[in-house]
Amino acid sequence: MLNESLITDVLSAALSTGGDFAEIFAEDTRGTNLRMLNGRVEEGVSGRDYGVGIRIFQGFRSVYAYTNDASKENLVKVAKEAAAALSGTPQLQDIVLQRLRFEAFNPVSKKPAEVLHTDKVAIMKRAHFAASDYDSQITQVAITYMDTDQNVLIANSEGLLVEDRRIRTRLGINAVATKGNEKQSAFRGPGGHRGFELFDHIHVEEIARDAARSAVTMVNADYAPSGKYPVIIDNEFGGVIFHEACGHGLEATSVAKGASVFSGKLGQQVASPLVTAVDDGTIPNAWGSQNIDDEGTKTRRNVLIENGILTGYMVDKLNGRRMEMESTGSGRRQSYKFAPTSRMTNTFICAGESTKEEIINNTEYALFAKRMGGGSVNPATGEFNFAVAEGYIVRNGKIEKPVRGGTLIGQGAQILQKIDMVASNLATGQGMCGSLSGTIPADVGQPTIRVSEITVGGRKGAN
Amino acid sequence: MEIQEFKRTVFAAGKDAGLEDMEVFFTRSKSFSTRIFQKEVDDYRVSVVQGVGFRARFAGKVGYSYTETLDEESVELLIRGAKANAQIIDSDEEIEFFPGSVDYPEVVAFDPAIEAVTAEEKIDFAKALETEAFATDERVAMVNWATTGYTETDVYIANTKGLEQSFRRNGAYGFVSAVVRQDEQAKTGSRMVFGNDWSQFDAKKLAKEAVEEAASLLGARSLPSGDYRVLLRHDVARDLLATFSSVFSAEAVQKGLSLLAGKLNEKIASPCITLVDDPLLKNGGASASFDDEGVATHTKNVIEEGKLMTFLHNLKTAKKDGVEPTGNASRASFKSPVGISPSNFFIQPGTMSYDALVETLDNGIIIIDVQGLHSGANPVSGDFSLGAYGYLVENGVIVRPLEQITVAGNFFTVLDEVEAIGADLEFGSPGSGGHVGSPSLLIRQLSVAGN
Numbered sequence: 001m002l003n004e005s006l007i008t009d010v011l012s013a014a015l016s017t018g019g020d021f022a023e024i025f026a027e028d029t030r031g032t033n034l035r036m037l038n039g040r041v042e043e044g045v046s047g048r049d050y051g052v053g054i055r056i057f058q059g060f061r062s063v064y065a066y067t068n069d070a071s072k073e074n075l076v077k078v079a080k081e082a083a084a085a086l087s088g089t090p091q092l093q094d095i096v097l098q099r100l101r102f103e104a105f106n107p108v109s110k111k112p113a114e115v116l117h118t119d120k121v122a123i124m125k126r127a128h129f130a131a132s133d134y135d136s137q138i139t140q141v142a143i144t145y146m147d148t149d150q151n152v153l154i155a156n157s158e159g160l161l162v163e164d165r166r167i168r169t170r171l172g173i174n175a176v177a178t179k180g181n182e183k184q185s186a187f188r189g190p191g192g193h194r195g196f197e198l199f200d201h202i203h204v205e206e207i208a209r210d211a212a213r214s215a216v217t218m219v220n221a222d223y224a225p226s227g228k229y230p231v232i233i234d235n236e237f238g239g240v241i242f243h244e245a246c247g248h249g250l251e252a253t254s255v256a257k258g259a260s261v262f263s264g265k266l267g268q269q270v271a272s273p274l275v276t277a278v279d280d281g282t283i284p285n286a287w288g289s290q291n292i293d294d295e296g297t298k299t300r301r302n303v304l305i306e307n308g309i310l311t312g313y314m315v316d317k318l319n320g321r322r323m324e325m326e327s328t329g330s331g332r333r334q335s336y337k338f339a340p341t342s343r344m345t346n347t348f349i350c351a352g353e354s355t356k357e358e359i360i361n362n363t364e365y366a367l368f369a370k371r372m373g374g375g376s377v378n379p380a381t382g383e384f385n386f387a388v389a390e391g392y393i394v395r396n397g398k399i400e401k402p403v404r405g406g407t408l409i410g411q412g413a414q415i416l417q418k419i420d421m422v423a424s425n426l427a428t429g430q431g432m433c434g435s436l437s438g439t440i441p442a443d444v445g446q447p448t449i450r451v452s453e454i455t456v457g458g459r460k461g462a463n
Numbered sequence: 464m465e466i467q468e469f470k471r472t473v474f475a476a477g478k479d480a481g482l483e484d485m486e487v488f489f490t491r492s493k494s495f496s497t498r499i500f501q502k503e504v505d506d507y508r509v510s511v512v513q514g515v516g517f518r519a520r521f522a523g524k525v526g527y528s529y530t531e532t533l534d535e536e537s538v539e540l541l542i543r544g545a546k547a548n549a550q551i552i553d554s555d556e557e558i559e560f561f562p563g564s565v566d567y568p569e570v571v572a573f574d575p576a577i578e579a580v581t582a583e584e585k586i587d588f589a590k591a592l593e594t595e596a597f598a599t600d601e602r603v604a605m606v607n608w609a610t611t612g613y614t615e616t617d618v619y620i621a622n623t624k625g626l627e628q629s630f631r632r633n634g635a636y637g638f639v640s641a642v643v644r645q646d647e648q649a650k651t652g653s654r655m656v657f658g659n660d661w662s663q664f665d666a667k668k669l670a671k672e673a674v675e676e677a678a679s680l681l682g683a684r685s686l687p688s689g690d691y692r693v694l695l696r697h698d699v700a701r702d703l704l705a706t707f708s709s710v711f712s713a714e715a716v717q718k719g720l721s722l723l724a725g726k727l728n729e730k731i732a733s734p735c736i737t738l739v740d741d742p743l744l745k746n747g748g749a750s751a752s753f754d755d756e757g758v759a760t761h762t763k764n765v766i767e768e769g770k771l772m773t774f775l776h777n778l779k780t781a782k783k784d785g786v787e788p789t790g791n792a793s794r795a796s797f798k799s800p801v802g803i804s805p806s807n808f809f810i811q812p813g814t815m816s817y818d819a820l821v822e823t824l825d826n827g828i829i830i831i832d833v834q835g836l837h838s839g840a841n842p843v844s845g846d847f848s849l850g851a852y853g854y855l856v857e858n859g860v861i862v863r864p865l866e867q868i869t870v871a872g873n874f875f876t877v878l879d880e881v882e883a884i885g886a887d888l889e890f891g892s893p894g895s896g897g898h899v900g901s902p903s904l905l906i907r908q909l910s911v912a913g914n
Binding site: 034040042045047060065078183261380384385454 | 500503505506507509510511512513514526527528529530531532535540544547548549550551552553554556581605607642649650651688718719720722784798799800830834835837838839841843844846849850859866867868869870871889910912913914
């Protein structure tokens with residue numbers, strides 16, 4: 001994308017005012033987004049994102065500049081403008097670039113650019129019909145298809161030069177069920193760091209029917225009772241609880257400045273001994289995986305919590321300086337328009353020893369959150385909230401009836417201590433995670449777990 | 464290439480490729496931001512970025528494509544992409560390319576004075592945010608955000624039907640968030656200012672309000688679940704309105720995604736509610752003389768004294784309903800297809816001060832912050848269930864802070880149950896969903912879950 005002499009010239013210009021580290025991130029991304037409503041393709045957009053970000057450190061300070069104009073003249077100019085924000089004696093560095101090679105572990109067999117639009121539409125139609133034929137209460141089905149092919153080049157003044165190609169494909173299924181005046185929708189969004197062969201690995205119809213089933217179940221459900229009581233959170237996308245309530249607090253972004261409830265707690269018991277949690281960017285073809293992070297560091301499997309003890313954070317280069325820790329391969333960004341910071345990849349609670357049946361059978365009364373919606377958290381306090389997309393009441397060891405409209409609120413660190421059962425059925429689900437460095441693909445995951453109590457908000461009074 | 468030359472090249476190549484109508488939607492943004500941490504410039508960003516959204520009709524259907532670099536390769540990519548995307552469209556809805564309005568209103572959204580504010584002045588402002596926050600209360604443990612920024616954007620739209628319009632806007636923002644700690648409890652408070660009148664950027668006031676709010680929440684605890692009379696502070700009312708603004712989109716109505724379908728000219732809200740869409744607002748964050756299809760904009764009441772007067776339309780939805788477009792065509796970015804969004808969108812303020820509203824509330828709760836709007840609110844049903852912070856009010860007086868509660872209700876019910884409206888209209892930060900504002904609203908009843 002950029003030749004080596006241009007790179008060294010830009011990096012040198014970036015260091016001309018006393019910066020001690022400079023980095024270039026160049027990107028050329030092609031992508032396609034298709035949208036189908038009720039079986040008819042309504043919109044197709046394809047395009048090209050192209051630009052370069054230049055970052056300079058001076059101690060803990062960071063300067064970031066980005067542009068679409070990748071000419072040498074402009075990049076040197078932008079690098080100098082960025083450097084003008086710093087002042088100091090230039091440290092003469094002889095930059096010798098050395099190409100980093102790695103073994104790519106996200107093989108792609110069907111590149112999206114080589115697949116006909118009509119084949120992409122055929123997948124969407126399969127999803128549409130599976131969902132719309134599920135039940136007469138399904139009144140609308142919206143299907144989205146997206147693929148991206150991101151080519152990046154990362155180089156820095158330490159001599160790193162590396163290129164990576166990230167191909168991702170995802171299907172989105174949104175089913176709406178209607179009963180009288182009431183509507184409920186359910187979403188499923190399977191995806192992977194892979195090409196069109198994604199659809200050889202997933203069962204499109206089964207997933208679409210599951211979305212329809214969920215919407216129909218919820219439109220016929222009563223409202224969730226509010227109050228403070230036990231909650232069983234199912235596997236797969238249920239892991240969003242850990243992602244939101246704990247994962248963000250374990251990112252160096254908030255830990256480095258002491259803004260997280262987990263700051264300074266390495267080696268301490270922060271969760272129930274039943275909890276082991278990892279962030280693993282190296283799972284082949286997983287949605288949140290990457291060969292290298294967006295600072296050019298190889299991704300790793302980072303154990304965050306082991307048997308309840310805090311064992312690690314997710315660290316990027318800049319926050320690593322503040323924390324005196326090495327990068328853990330966690331520096332990520334949406335695009336060249338964002339400076340990278342520490343982010344999650346595929347984050348999950350590991351399998352325990354119970355079974356889901358044991359958990360339900362051993363519960364007198366609880367909300368069973370079969371499917372979680374999205375949520376958010378205040379990293380400074382760990383306070384979170386998220387929606388229960390599909391809920392049930394468990395009574396006397398049995399699932400009694402579906403309930404909707406529940407919201408879980410609480411404080412991440414407290415919830416972690418209150419996990420009292422963990423099943424063995426670990427599974428992951430795909431999400432888009434938004435934070436300082438933009439919106440990035442991330443897997444969440446967990447086995448079925450039980451939390452002894454959480455505040456549940458709902459439209460129905462206390463039970 | 465510059466955009467004019469690029470446009471001519473694309474239109475010529477497109478014509479050769481058999482494309483019928485063609486349109487380019489170009490934006491170019493220059494931005495600056497800085498963040499202060501412990502009195503130092505911790506983060507400093509500058510950028511100039513552009514992009515072209517292209518759409519074209521081929522065999523009667525319209526396909527989209529975009530690029531961020533204006534080179535020869537992109538010309539080819541735009542044309543091939545739009546053509547391929549047009550060929551898979553099943554929808555037989557006709558998409559118009561607009562030749563241009565006869566008159567366009569005068570709209571002021573660019574202020575050269577704020578463009579002239581130097582980087583040093585902005586850095587000093589962000590530093591003052593941090594310093595003033597620490598000076599407000601000794602319990603301030605950290606100022607996790609002290610930041611300011613500036614953006615100016617040029618928009619240019621042109622098509623083969625003869626439309627050619629351009630527009631420029633700018634604005635700055637400041638944001639502060641502070642954490643106060645006492646005993647084992649940590650609370651945050653934040654304040655944001657947005658606009659292009661730099662004289663309104665008062666670091667001391669902003670920081671003081673953020674810290675005082677955080678401190679006011681210390682000692683917060685839950686309360687018994689039940690139905691409560693509720694005062695939604697202006698920023699919470701605004702966030703709710705923004706979250707549910709899609710229900711006023713004619714596209715949502717036509718697709719059966721809005722419960723307002725069929726309710727034009729009916730009473731849908733309390734008589735004290737007048738909801739305005741005003742793209743002509745001087746220096747509004749979403750002010751513009753034309754919308755993203757090139758249609759001239761105008762001001763209208765969407766709700767007038769409780770009655771639904773109009774939906775928000777683009778060309779496609781207006782044609783379908785047999786009405787005039789309302790100038791609300793919107794593209795979230797040059798990458799996005801044409802949709803619909805409000806412009807400067809606000810509930811008309813009343814006359815009561817915030818304090819008078821608290822007194823009128825008498826016994827109930829004030830909500831000052833909600834979380835989970837992107838997950839706990841369903842624009843189709845209007846249902847919401849959100850984590851919240853606030854204060855308990857007894858006999859018209861705030862008695863203590865609240866946390867670990869959720870408020871649940873329905874947007875349409877809330878609109879109908881507004882009993883009183885404050886004079887304290889304030890806008891949030893503008894985005895692709897318009898620039899939304901609201902005064903504080905006193906609501907008859909919401910369901911609150913606590914303990």
